[in-house]
Structure formats: C-alpha cells, structure tokens
Amino acid sequence: xxxxxxxxxxxxxxxxxxxxxxxxxxxxxxxxxxxxxxxxxxxxxxxxxxxxxxxxxxxxxxxxxxxxxxxxxxxxxxxxxxxxxxxxxxxxxxxxxxxxxxxxxxxxxxxxxxxxxxxxxxxxxxxxxxxxxxxxxxxxxxxxxxxxxxxxxxxxxxxxxxxxxxxxxxxxxxxxxxxxxxxxxxxxxxxxxxxxxxxxxxxxxxxxxxxxxxxxxxxxxxxxxxxxxxxxxxxxxxxxxxxxxxxxxxxxx
Numbered sequence: 001x002x003x004x005x006x007x008x009x010x011x012x013x014x015x016x017x018x019x020x021x022x023x024x025x026x027x028x029x030x031x032x033x034x035x036x037x038x039x040x041x042x043x044x045x046x047x048x049x050x051x052x053x054x055x056x057x058x059x060x061x062x063x064x065x066x067x068x069x070x071x072x073x074x075x076x077x078x079x080x081x082x083x084x085x086x087x088x089x090x091x092x093x094x095x096x097x098x099x100x101x102x103x104x105x106x107x108x109x110x111x112x113x114x115x116x117x118x119x120x121x122x123x124x125x126x127x128x129x130x131x132x133x134x135x136x137x138x139x140x141x142x143x144x145x146x147x148x149x150x151x152x153x154x155x156x157x158x159x160x161x162x163x164x165x166x167x168x169x170x171x172x173x174x175x176x177x178x179x180x181x182x183x184x185x186x187x188x189x190x191x192x193x194x195x196x197x198x199x200x201x202x203x204x205x206x207x208x209x210x211x212x213x214x215x216x217x218x219x220x221x222x223x224x225x226x227x228x229x230x231x232x233x234x235x236x237x238x239x240x241x242x243x244x245x246x247x248x249x250x251x252x253x
Contacts, residue, residue, distance in 0.1 A: 023117055028202060029149050030163070032214060034090065035141030035200055037165060040172040041088055043222050044107060044134040049117060051103040052125040058101050065093050068124065069103055073166075075120050076107075084229045085110045090165040092144050094158045106132060108227055139199045174214075176221055188213070193220055 059065035069101075073089060080087040090105040107113075118127045132140070142150065144163065151158045190196050200216040 023149050024196075027145070027147060029165060030147075031139070031141035031147050031150075032200070032202070034145045034163070035139070035143075035181070035216060036172045036174065037169055038090060038106060038132075038140055038144070039216065039218060040134055041169045041225075041244060042090075042108065043225065044132055045116070046109045046132040047105070047107050048114060048126040048132050049105045050130070051121050053101045053130070054125045057124050058099065062093065062095075062160055065095075065101055065103075066162060069093060072120060072124075076117065079116050080113075081229065083110060083112075086168060086227050086229055087167055088169055088227065089152070090144055090169075091163070092146060093162040094146060095160045097157055097159050104146075106140075106144060110227075132211040141200070188215055188217075190217065194218060195220055 053059070066109060073087070074092075076089075077087045085108070087107060089105060091106070092104045093101070094104065095101045104119075107117075114129060121127050131150060145161075146156075146158050147161045147163075148158055186203075188196060194217040197216040197218050201213065202215070203211070204211045205211055
C-alpha cells in the first residue's frame with residue numbers, strides 16, 4: 001500500500017488540506033528557502049547578531065521598525081564599502097507579546113566588523129553576539145524565519161515578524177529527482193566530499209498523495225567566497241554614494 005491507494009489497491013480520494021496544514025507547509029517552505037540561501041552565501045564563523053531596542057527606542061509598529069533596520073543596514077553597507085567588502089545579510093524583525101522588539105541578523109564577517117555593528121546600533125540598544133556554526137540539528141532556517149504561526153506552541157512566542165535579505169545573495173536552485181517505484185531508501189546517498197545536513201531532511205505526502213523528501217547536502221570543505229568589492233564595483237558604489245549625498249543636500253536645502 002502507498003499513499004495513493006488503500007489496502008484493496010483502489011485509488012484513494014484526494015484530501016483537501018486544512019488551513020492549519022497549509023500554514024505549516026508554507027512555513028516549512030519558507031524555512032527551506034532560507035536554509036538554502038544561508039548555506040549558499042555564508043560560512044561558519046560569520047556573524048549571527050540579535051539587535052535589541054532600549055524601551056524608549058522601541059518602534060511603535062512594524063513600518064517604523066523596518067525604517068530603523070533599513071537605515072542601520074545602509075550605514076553598515078557604507079562601513080563595509082570603506083573597507084572594500086560587500087555586505088551580505090539576512091534578517092528577521094520580531095516582536096514578543098510583551099512588546100519587546102528585536103532583529104535577528106546574519107551577515108558576513110570582516111576584520112573589526114563586530115565592533116562596527118555595536119557602534120552603529122548603540123543609539124538603539126544592545127547587541128548579543130553569536131557566530132554561525134557548522135552543526136547538525138542547529139536549524140538556522142527556522143531560527144531566522146520565526147513567525148507567529150511557527151512559535152504558537154513554544155515558549156518563545158512572536159506576535160509579528162518580517163523576514164528579508166539583501167539582493168546581492170546567490171539564489172541556489174534545488175536539484176529535483178523523480179523516483180519511480182513504490183519506495184525510497186531509508187537514507188539519501190551522500191556523494192564523496194559532502195555530508196547530509198540532518199536538520200534539513202523533511203519527509204511527507206503532498207496534496208496529490210505522492211511521497212516526497214527534501215534535504216541539503218553540504219560540502220565538507222566549503223568553497224572559498226570572494227566578498228571583496230571589485231574595482232569596477234568600487235567606482236559604481238562611489239558614484240551612488242555621491243548621488244545620495246547630493247540628493248540629501250538638495251532635500252536639506
């Protein structure tokens with residue numbers, strides 16, 4: 001018997017998913033995309049920061065929180081650019097039931113980058129330091145995409161959230177393989193030079209009654225990533241910076 005046939009071999013009727021099941025499926029896809037995005041662009045040792053707000057600096061709503069985050073990231077991008085590095089980032093704005101706003105941020109490490117982040121954020125609140133770790137069971141996808149639905153039955157509830165990432169990230173495309181037959185092997189075959197990220201493996205049955213399995217294979221030795229700004233990019237960035245300064249001066253005048 002498989003998921004599409006009963007014990008007599010007759011085809012089962014399609015079952016319509018409940019809104020709760022659809023919500024869980026959408027959250028899982030969001031976590032999967034974030035997990036692939038993070039491991040395609042970041043590496044162990046990169047910054048994982050929690051930016052908190054002083055009580056008197058807490059935003060009144062999500063729109064204001066997004067404006068604060070955007071201003072901070074513009075300043076951080078400028079500081080990275082001065083050192084000829086690109087800023088790559090993934091972030092999630094969250095607010096708890098008690099009204100405590102905070103931002104979870106993952107960004108690439110540079111020399112002195114931790115101090116830069118603290119100096120720029122000091123006017124708003126504190127910074128809790130962590131690093132991205134290469135460790136199975138540490139589900140970074142779920143961590144950075146927390147939402148009210150995903151935290152409903154946990155001790156760390158979120159009543160509102162907003163996930164986003166920089167536009168200069170590499171967008172990985174998942175490889176899909178169709179398996180014919182009635183069964184799948186217990187464990188995926190791991191190619192040489194890779195290992196299975198066990199926290200990423202999910203199995204289930206889709207709405208059409210077909211079984212599926214998703215997982216991420218990661219390299220034992222990550223590829224070196226060039227995050228420096230190339231000469232042509234430096235000239236373009238310089239032109240954009242001068243243009244922004246002129247526009248700001250015109251508005252002020």
